[in-house]
Structure formats: structure tokens, C-alpha cells
Amino acid sequence: MAAYATLDAFAHASRKSASALRPDTTILVACFGDPGLDALSDIARCSVTGMARASLLGCRAKGGRTGIVTGGKAWGPMLANLVATEGFTDSVAGIRTTPDSGERASLQHAQTVQALLSVSRDLIEKEGADQILIGGAGMIGFRSELAACLPVPVYCSFEESLASIVSRPPVPGGGLNAPLAVNNLGSDLASLLLEG
Structure with missing residues (x-):
């Protein structure tokens, strides 16, 4: 659809x-x-x-392995398939989702930040992610708060998409x-x- x-x-x-x-x-x-x-x-x-394609290309160009975080449990399998079919398997450390997606996540800002931090830390500690990519238009605006709390660079998929296109x-x-x-x-x- x-x-x-x-x-x-x-x-x-x-x-x-x-x-x-x-x-x-x-x-x-x-x-x-x-x-x-x-x-x-x-x-x-x-x-x-x-x-996804543009931001993952941008992250791949930076080197290291990217941990993808986004909102909504249904996105996990779909993104795993996209990563595999688009040829990003070697540059993606893993994918984690939070319970709430896009619009709902932005309405519960503080809870979403905590959930994103939790899944990001999991990717860093358990999967060895060298950087975190926050995926989805509904997740725009969370990058700076996560970046202030995580030991690896954090990127926004929308910002990375635009930079990759340029x-x-x-x-x-x-x-x-x-x-x-x-x-x-x-x-x-x-x-x-x-x-x-």
C-alpha cells in the first residue's frame, strides 16, 4: 500500500x-x-x-558499522530485509526498534529519548555499533539528545539522506x-x- x-x-x-x-x-x-x-x-x-538507501550510503562512507534505531516493532523485519536486499549487511551492526513509531513517538518525547537510548546502547554494547542511525521521518529531532548521551556518533536518516544526495x-x-x-x-x- x-x-x-x-x-x-x-x-x-x-x-x-x-x-x-x-x-x-x-x-x-x-x-x-x-x-x-x-x-x-x-x-x-x-x-x-x-x-534508507541514501542515509545508509552516507553512513557506510563514514566507515565502521552502523546500528539502526527506529520506532515501531513492525519496522524491524522490514528493515532487516531492506538491509539485506540493498547490500548493506556488512556495514550494519544491527537493528533495534522502540514500541512507538513516528507521530506517537514525537508526542512522548522524553519516553522516546529514553527508549532510543536503551536500544542504541544495546547496539553499541552487544553488536559493536560504531555509529547510530536514527531512522524515519517521524524520528527527526532526536539526534542531538542521543548524541549528548552516547559514546559514538549519532546520525539522523533525513539529514544523512540530504547530505548523501549532495x-x-x-x-x-x-x-x-x-x-x-x-x-x-x-x-x-x-x-x-x-x-x-
Whole structure:
């Protein structure tokens, strides 16, 4: 469902602004699971990357092994799969989640900081993480508090994504080469796919 939402949002944005279709544009899928990233790369005529891919590339470039922390138990297996399929296994020390994800985590700031510190310390002490990456748009704003309490560098996936895009811009996609037959899609997405 999230992959479809990513594609539909891109199609809607491309209808409103031609810049979404220009080769000099870079799109960041600002969800740490990178939903729809490969499909979006297939249809976009511009550079596309995801928050997980870009931030993990940035952390890999720093050296050492990265411990990933994020909110929401469901993210653990999904991120483990992403790390494996994207080829980050050797540079990731482990993944830990806290009970509350994104919006709920930000509403319980003090509890979230304590939970993130706990899982971060676990990654450092038990898995040998050399740095911590806080994953997810809903977790923006926790980096400085964690960094003040942990013995390793702490990075925010959103900030690392932007830095990675600037230092290593993704390669533009080619867009679709042939029109497709589509059924049961939103009108903007169906139009975009049919136009090729």
C-alpha cells in the first residue's frame, strides 16, 4: 500500500509541476522503508532515492558499522530485509526498534529519548555499533539528545539522506520506454503511466 501511495503522490505532483519530471530534479522518498523506490525509479525521468538507501550510503562512507534505531516493532523485519536486499549487511551492526513509531513517538518525547537510548546502547554494547542511525521521518529531532548521551556518533536518516544526495547524486532514471495498460489506479498515476 505504501508503494502505491509513493507512486500516486509522484504522479499527482508531476501533474501540478513539470519540475518533477525534469532530469535535474532529485526525489527523496522520505520514508525510512523506501516504499515504491524501485517502481518510482522505473517511471521517473529524474534521480530518485530513498531515505534508507541514501542515509545508509552516507553512513557506510563514514566507515565502521552502523546500528539502526527506529520506532515501531513492525519496522524491524522490514528493515532487516531492506538491509539485506540493498547490500548493506556488512556495514550494519544491527537493528533495534522502540514500541512507538513516528507521530506517537514525537508526542512522548522524553519516553522516546529514553527508549532510543536503551536500544542504541544495546547496539553499541552487544553488536559493536560504531555509529547510530536514527531512522524515519517521524524520528527527526532526536539526534542531538542521543548524541549528548552516547559514546559514538549519532546520525539522523533525513539529514544523512540530504547530505548523501549532495555528495553522491543518484543517477537519473530513464522513465518508461513504452506505454502500459493500467487498471484500478488513481487518475494521475494511470495518466502518467499511459503517457510513458
